[in-house]
Amino acid sequence: MRIIQKYGGSSVATLDLIRDVAKRAITAKNEGGEVVVVLSAMKGETDRLLTLASDMHPDPSPREMDNILATGEQVSIGLFALACQGYGEKVKSFLGFQAGIKTDDQHGRARITDLNPARLRTELAKGRIVAVAGFQGIDRHGDLTTLGRGGSDATAVALAIALKADVCEIYTDVEGIYTTDPHICEKARKMDRICYEEMLELASLGAKVMEIRSVELGMNYGVKIHVRHAHSQASGTLICQEDSDMEKTPVRGITLSVNEARVTLLKVPDQPGVAARILSLIAKAGIIVDMIIQNRSFNPGPDQNNWTDFSFTVPLTDYARTTELMDAAVREIGASEVIGDDNIAKVSLVGMGMRNHAGVASLMFQSLARENINLSMISTSEIKISCIIEKKYGELAVRALHDAFELDKQAPKTV
Amino acid sequence: MRIIQKYGGSSVATLDLIRDVAKRAITAKNEGGEVVVVLSAMKGETDRLLTLASDMHPDPSPREMDNILATGEQVSIGLFALACQGYGEKVKSFLGFQAGIKTDDQHGRARITDLNPARLRTELAKGRIVAVAGFQGIDRHGDLTTLGRGGSDATAVALAIALKADVCEIYTDVEGIYTTDPHICEKARKMDRICYEEMLELASLGAKVMEIRSVELGMNYGVKIHVRHAHSQASGTLICQEDSDMEKTPVRGITLSVNEARVTLLKVPDQPGVAARILSLIAKAGIIVDMIIQNRSFNPGPDQNNWTDFSFTVPLTDYARTTELMDAAVREIGASEVIGDDNIAKVSLVGMGMRNHAGVASLMFQSLARENINLSMISTSEIKISCIIEKKYGELAVRALHDAFELDKQAPKTV
Numbered sequence: 001m002r003i004i005q006k007y008g009g010s011s012v013a014t015l016d017l018i019r020d021v022a023k024r025a026i027t028a029k030n031e032g033g034e035v036v037v038v039l040s041a042m043k044g045e046t047d048r049l050l051t052l053a054s055d056m057h058p059d060p061s062p063r064e065m066d067n068i069l070a071t072g073e074q075v076s077i078g079l080f081a082l083a084c085q086g087y088g089e090k091v092k093s094f095l096g097f098q099a100g101i102k103t104d105d106q107h108g109r110a111r112i113t114d115l116n117p118a119r120l121r122t123e124l125a126k127g128r129i130v131a132v133a134g135f136q137g138i139d140r141h142g143d144l145t146t147l148g149r150g151g152s153d154a155t156a157v158a159l160a161i162a163l164k165a166d167v168c169e170i171y172t173d174v175e176g177i178y179t180t181d182p183h184i185c186e187k188a189r190k191m192d193r194i195c196y197e198e199m200l201e202l203a204s205l206g207a208k209v210m211e212i213r214s215v216e217l218g219m220n221y222g223v224k225i226h227v228r229h230a231h232s233q234a235s236g237t238l239i240c241q242e243d244s245d246m247e248k249t250p251v252r253g254i255t256l257s258v259n260e261a262r263v264t265l266l267k268v269p270d271q272p273g274v275a276a277r278i279l280s281l282i283a284k285a286g287i288i289v290d291m292i293i294q295n296r297s298f299n300p301g302p303d304q305n306n307w308t309d310f311s312f313t314v315p316l317t318d319y320a321r322t323t324e325l326m327d328a329a330v331r332e333i334g335a336s337e338v339i340g341d342d343n344i345a346k347v348s349l350v351g352m353g354m355r356n357h358a359g360v361a362s363l364m365f366q367s368l369a370r371e372n373i374n375l376s377m378i379s380t381s382e383i384k385i386s387c388i389i390e391k392k393y394g395e396l397a398v399r400a401l402h403d404a405f406e407l408d409k410q411a412p413k414t415v
Numbered sequence: 416m417r418i419i420q421k422y423g424g425s426s427v428a429t430l431d432l433i434r435d436v437a438k439r440a441i442t443a444k445n446e447g448g449e450v451v452v453v454l455s456a457m458k459g460e461t462d463r464l465l466t467l468a469s470d471m472h473p474d475p476s477p478r479e480m481d482n483i484l485a486t487g488e489q490v491s492i493g494l495f496a497l498a499c500q501g502y503g504e505k506v507k508s509f510l511g512f513q514a515g516i517k518t519d520d521q522h523g524r525a526r527i528t529d530l531n532p533a534r535l536r537t538e539l540a541k542g543r544i545v546a547v548a549g550f551q552g553i554d555r556h557g558d559l560t561t562l563g564r565g566g567s568d569a570t571a572v573a574l575a576i577a578l579k580a581d582v583c584e585i586y587t588d589v590e591g592i593y594t595t596d597p598h599i600c601e602k603a604r605k606m607d608r609i610c611y612e613e614m615l616e617l618a619s620l621g622a623k624v625m626e627i628r629s630v631e632l633g634m635n636y637g638v639k640i641h642v643r644h645a646h647s648q649a650s651g652t653l654i655c656q657e658d659s660d661m662e663k664t665p666v667r668g669i670t671l672s673v674n675e676a677r678v679t680l681l682k683v684p685d686q687p688g689v690a691a692r693i694l695s696l697i698a699k700a701g702i703i704v705d706m707i708i709q710n711r712s713f714n715p716g717p718d719q720n721n722w723t724d725f726s727f728t729v730p731l732t733d734y735a736r737t738t739e740l741m742d743a744a745v746r747e748i749g750a751s752e753v754i755g756d757d758n759i760a761k762v763s764l765v766g767m768g769m770r771n772h773a774g775v776a777s778l779m780f781q782s783l784a785r786e787n788i789n790l791s792m793i794s795t796s797e798i799k800i801s802c803i804i805e806k807k808y809g810e811l812a813v814r815a816l817h818d819a820f821e822l823d824k825q826a827p828k829t830v
Contacts, residue, residue: 052430052490053497056434056501060500061500064496064500064508067492068493071490074482075467077482079467083472098557098558142534
């Protein structure tokens, strides 16, 4: 049994917490496992370093930032190793480059390109616990790189692949993956299992437990990812291949996002290439568009041309810039007007079983209508339905849908 | 002109001080130099890390300690690089291993075994300032090592050798090397030049400005070392080869050490091998002996054997252990008694010119006698005379000797 355990910053925030983590790793080893522990920086440390750097330079060079930031994890693994030794355990800690983690040279958001864990294998074979600094690697120039947000998860999953681990345990400060945010809906239920695809949709829709890239990586290589609480013995949620039980359940999770805004161009000419022109303007500005809706109007104008209204959503932080861009381009595009709305919420249903259950959308719309919630945009994918509604109804919508699809039950409603 | 500049922890204690250091490096570059800057950890940072580690484990593993401690310099060089960039300067920072600094695997006190600064040469050729993390390297296993006390000085001197630098500037919080400690003797004078041998004696006798190992390294390769103040434009003291001016001056510096104690074995049989037996007991305990004096007695005992009293000095911190050891061995050695004295001071004169000036010892003893200071041990080397005296007379002795040898003058007394 070979296990990768990854602990986030809040799980190693103090020396006592690091000792707890060490005990946990030792227990896993004593139960017959080979254990590799991936650690983040102690909570607060990365912020301390970021502040130092940004106080020094308003726009710090990514290469130098990486040198500074990589120290956080380096301290964590050293302290973890000392904690293990305090319990009489054999252990060695490794920086990203010592663990053989090669990346591209995109400082601050590097991707792992190669992983040769030869040294780790040797140490595991000697009966040692191995600690690896998360979030970091080395590029072909020999420079340190960091992997960006959720980088330690990526380190853990990549090590699980390279070492053919039986499971990759992601320890965090929640019990696992819930049917929805327990802060919004008290009936939210922890799921025992969830498949990669569902987890990807949930993560991209705003569930913050795991970073998308790591789930994707795990999916591509079939790594079993066990998300669980760092200071609880209860098992958490296993992210794995789809199974037949999942197929039977149409809706598995509900997410709410209030970090988007809608922009609508009114009376856009309904001609080929118009949508592309609009979106390329947005893309050039580095803004990521989420939902896109185009509705053809069947009331042709005086010139007998057809018109359409074109709506899309962008991150709230890019809203002002987007409306500026569109205002400047409205004439060129041939639209009549730009209107926007940042008072919106996106509520989404996710489930692999949705593919085989026709009634999901219908039940969703009914449930929202029963609460007098109006839908301003709808977007669907094979395993997801998202609706844009007024922001103030967001949490109510989540609770109504959670009830309607009976997600508090082990075997939820089939529709 | 290729310059190595090394700044200690107090010179980079805050972001503002790091900015000052960056300006200084940029000035040196603008004056036509290729500049390599070696930095220590920000003052207080190493202590913070040591406390974290020792709170985690009373006797931390040196390998893990090195992983933790090496982060201090890593943060300094990153911040320094950002400071340079803030002034629009081209710069790159390098960790010890990236700068090609190979060491043995003695964690916590590693020695540099090889230095291949290929990457540094490339960056210098591109017109960049290069910053290197002091105090650290990598061993043949690929593990990080630290160089122990004064390690950043060693990094700087080693880089000066490998890069054939014209000068290695050691920036510190004093103006240079003084004839004696200015806190003890207000007439103490900063020297413009001092030769390696004198500096070595002064350093090993307690002058704390530079670590012995780095001076030795500089001497072996003829590196000019310029010790100067980090926040003053005045030139400091150049440590270099002996010149004829130095030869003319019999005494160049005076040191005082109050960190030793004397141990005396009375009535030791005056036979071959006795001294070796005593000292091997001390050496086995890892205690470093400084002065050794053996005085033959010419009053043979009733068995017609000759006796001697055998005295030596040890660091004050090892005094209790040494007397215990000697008490236990007194019978085996055949001595009559062990007596000790920790109420002593060692005052020393140092100077290359002493070799050619016969009257130094005589003037020293006269000057001390004039102050009614009694000498309990005397030890001489080619360029040094040390006397053990009562502790309370230590500072008085320094001032008296400083006056007697006229060290406040550019051309001191010839004797």
